[in-house]
Amino acid sequence: xxxxxxxxxxxxxxxxxxxxxxxxxxxxxxxxxxxxxxxxxxxxxxxxxxxxxxxxxxxxxxxxxxxxxxxxxxxxxxxxxxxxxxxxxxxxxxxxxxxxxxxxxxxxxxxx
Amino acid sequence: xxxxxxxxxxxxxxxxxxxxxxxxxxxxxxxxxxxxxxxxxxxxxxxxxxxxxxxxxxxxxxxxxxxxxxxxxxxxxxxxxxxxxxxxxxxxxxxxxxxxxxxxxxxxxxxxxxxxxx
Numbered sequence: 728x729x730x731x732x733x734x735x736x737x738x739x740x741x742x743x744x745x746x747x748x749x750x751x752x753x754x755x756x757x758x759x760x761x762x763x764x765x766x767x768x769x770x771x772x773x774x775x776x777x778x779x780x781x782x783x784x785x786x787x788x789x790x791x792x793x794x795x796x797x798x799x800x801x802x803x804x805x806x807x808x809x810x811x812x813x814x815x816x817x818x819x820x821x822x823x824x825x826x827x828x829x830x831x832x833x834x835x836x837x838x839x
Numbered sequence: 840x841x842x843x844x845x846x847x848x849x850x851x852x853x854x855x856x857x858x859x860x861x862x863x864x865x866x867x868x869x870x871x872x873x874x875x876x877x878x879x880x881x882x883x884x885x886x887x888x889x890x891x892x893x894x895x896x897x898x899x900x901x902x903x904x905x906x907x908x909x910x911x912x913x914x915x916x917x918x919x920x921x922x923x924x925x926x927x928x929x930x931x932x933x934x935x936x937x938x939x940x941x942x943x944x945x946x947x948x949x950x951x952x953x954x955x956x957x
Contacts, residue, residue: 760945764882768928770947783944815882827874828934828945830884 730754731831733818739837740808747804748834750818758782759801760828761793762817770817776801808838841866843933845948852921853956859906860916860951862931870936873907873914878950879927887929890914892936918953926955 733750740746752759760783761773774793775783781793790806805812818831842865852858864873875887890898890907897905902922906915918925931948 768878768950770930770950772945775944817884819884826872827886827889828932829886830876833882833884835882 731818731820731829733816733831733834735834736832737835737837739839742808742810742838744808745804745806746808746836747802748816748818748836749800749802750831751800752818752820752829753799754820754822754829756820756822756829757798758821758823759795759798760817760819760821761801761803762819762830764815764817764833766814774801774803805836808836810838812836813838841868841871841933841935841944841946843931843946843948845929845931845951847951848949849952849954851954851956852918854921854923856921857917857919858921858953860918860929860931860953862914862916862948864912864914864931864933864946866912866933866935868935872934872936873905874932874934874945875903875905875914875916876930876932876947877925877927878930884930888916921955923955923957926953928952 731752758777760775764770776795779795792804795801815833819828821828844863871892873890877885888900902919904917928950930950934945
């Protein structure tokens with residue numbers, strides 16, 4: 728079974744649309760993250776949740792809204808998509824502070 | 840805020856040779872964790888090796904080992920007997936230990952692309 732799974736893996740959509748990426752982890756971790764990897768492959772944290780509570784919210788446009796219904800799930804909703812949102816979005820999870828972060832396989836978002 | 844610097848955007852190594860990837864970081868914390876992740880073209884992020892700052896002994900995982908210099912804030916990755924499958928982008932990462940500091944926020948370097956020549 729995949730430890731951190733995210734869907735969809737590939738997503739092509741038009742500018743202005745709203746889309747969601749779902750993430751689930753079956754590792755029993757209490758902390759989940761969303762990272763964005765741009766075309767230059769720079770990896771930047773977007774959000775972090777700990778036991779469903781938002782802990783980290785980096786400088787991300789408010790068109791991006793994470794939602795954590797329970798500590799095993801962290802979804803990412805994006806409104807009014809722009810060309811610059813095209814990237815690979817990684818969901819990740821970890822148990823507590825300091826422990827290894829486990830990544831999902833990434834969701835490739837292309838905005839046309 | 841912590842920063843992680845990988846000064847080598849690209850590196851290459853001959854198959855079966857040894858290569859060292861550099862990483863330096865800046866922090867005011869005394870307790871933290873350091874990681875190296877490998878990202879092949881598939882974009883999957885794979886943990887290579889992990890080092891706890893309170894441990895003086897350098898971590899090793901088969902052909903992968905680190906040279907951790909806490910005072911110098913340096914954390915280099917050595918790959919011995921390089922294989923074609925080692926070709927990937929490698930990210931150095933810092934993670935705070937304190938649960939009271941942004942729930943263990945991680946900071947990643949910009950990555951080093953490693954090419955392995957046959």
